[in-house]
Amino acid sequence: MHIHNFNAGPAILPECVYSNLAYAVNNYGNTGLSLLEISHRSAEFHGILLEAELLLRELLSIPPDFSVIFLAGGASQHFAQIPMNFMKALHHAAYLDTGVWASNAIREARCFGNVEVVASGKKDNYSLIPRHFHIPDNCSYFHYVANNTIYGTELQEVPKTEVPVFCDMSSNILSTTFDITKFSLIYASAQKNIGPAGASIVIVKNTVLDLVNSSVPNIFNYKVLANCKSLFNTPPVLSIYGMLLTLRWVKEEGGVAEFQKRSIEKSSLLYNEIERNDLFRSRVKSAEQRSRINVTFEMIDPNLEDAFLHYASERGIVGIKQYQNYPGFRASLYNALPLESVQVLASTMHEFEVKFKKRGNSASVRYK
């Protein structure tokens, strides 16, 4: 049976990434050595890092006055590392609270100074992103999460402010075009849309690196890490090679604009089915705040959830259960997920509805 993998992260990667990684683990570039047994300071690994950086610069149109750092650890590490590096100047930073990851970032920042939460979607159970908020001028930076992987909301516009904008793009980087010059720092975990778990990337403006608190230990210091060109210490070589393979694939397939088009196509197909189907509803009411990457939805009658999950799993659909013991579904539509998988999910929802109504259950369907 063909598997349709909607996992949220670690998540589906292109087929060529699996095969090329497997090959490299046995014999990297026909050197007769495994990628796992060569020095991170070898010419081979140097080539990997250089090409990965060049490709990322090309795909995201990163100007020369920004540094690109590949490093170990996921986005959660940057929740702490960002305030550690940048909060010193004013001991004050502004955060937008739009979900689990945003509030985790806020909690870590509070270890280093005053956090002003400019707005929070918490009282609405994060089913929307607050629209009206004021970012004070007297803070070191403004932080937000572009795509809320768990709640399924996405902010398409960059909030306007005079202070440096820092953004967690873990789940939508490479799926959406954006103007990088509106940001001072962007970071992302690898395992959503760029490669295997274990690494992350940071893209940061050089003038912002000059503001790094000099008492931050070297291993956490973004300026030191950038100056060492991602080789301050041994980086996660396998993850970085996996990122390079993914970046090559993104370019071959037509680049970020092409994946934005595909994300719109895939997510529209699924949202349309959710709207049409009497058994399901979207978790996110406002159409323009719905994520194009993590589509969250639930059954109007939660008692049907297990039956639908079983029905879907018989058709090869995996990874749509939001969390154990947490109601609802989430279908993650990362770049490597083919349109065909979304078509299978949508038609499975449709067939389930037809089957349900045939059993004479239509009276029990409550309307949305």
Ligand SMILES: *Cc1c(COP(=O)(O)O)cnc(C)c1O
């Ligand atoms: C997954 C995710 C994180 C956490 O990533 P880790 O690699 O587990 O630290 C943070 N932010 C967003 C938006 C995510 O999707």
